[in-house]
Amino acid sequence: MEIYTITEPTTTPVPIIISSPHSGTAFPEDIRAQYKKEAVDNPDDTDWFIDRLYDFAPSMGIKMISANYSRWVIDLNRDPESKPLYNDGRVITALTPETDFNGNSIYVGSTPDSEEVSRRIKTYYQPYHAKIAGMLAEYQAKFGRVLLFDAHSIRKVVPGIRSEAFPDLILGDNDETSCSKELIDIAYNALSTADYELMHNHPFKGGYITRSFGDPTQNIHALQLEMAKTNYMNDDETEYHEERAAAIRKVLQGVFNNLIEKI
Secondary structure (H helix, E strand, O other), rough: OEEEEOOOOOOOOOOOOEEOOOOOOOOOOOHHHEEHHHHHHHHOOOOHHHHHOOHHHHHHHHHHEOOOOOOOOOOOOOOOOOOOOOOOOOOOOOOOOOOOOOOEEEEOOOOHHHOOOOOOOOHHHHHHHHHHHHHHHHHHHOOOEEEOOOEEEEEEOOOOOOOOOOOEEEEEEOOOOOOOHHHHHHHHHHHHHHHHOOEEEOOOOOOHHHHOOOOHHHHHEEEEEEEEHHEEOOOOOEEEEEHHHHHHHHHHHHHHHHHHHHO
């Protein structure tokens, strides 16, 4: 299986790339047996259906990259040296997670040692990041400016991270350092006109992808949008909900229409 799937624009390309690093559900055959069966059958921390939710994007000229393997194989949105993204006491799963968000073990026995972590970085992590870097460089050279939009979702309530429910939408830009103020304002204003609870840089301000690739001084901008799964899934957060998905897709299309006009 390929590490990622690239979906090319179906119309005139625009300088926007959507990344979906947590929508993969596959486990490599050579390590599959190391995980608990229930973890393989239901990798619960998956950003379920995010690649499907955004599948309108190519018709707007937007290129997409989506991971195929589960974040439990290796988390593509963590620091490769396992440096924590937050220091406020919340549970932060590792580069190669050993538990789910709520601290439940996902392995049958032993967890990856340093040699295995290094192998997974080389095999799965570095190719995904190298592909993003290459696409950004290509678009920056072609258009003079490019936006990376990192798309995520999370359960409405995750006690391991915080006791209260998450807001519907959380726009992250590493405290306004990964993206120009102009593009941040465009995205935020478009999201704020919808009937969803919106927060900015709290409780998430962007993961490693947003923080490492966003460099407005080089005309490379990065935004992360985290959303509650109940925006597009059923109340149990187990199935895609067509009506809810259609409503949030309309909001997202409005965001990208506004960004395309300015990028």
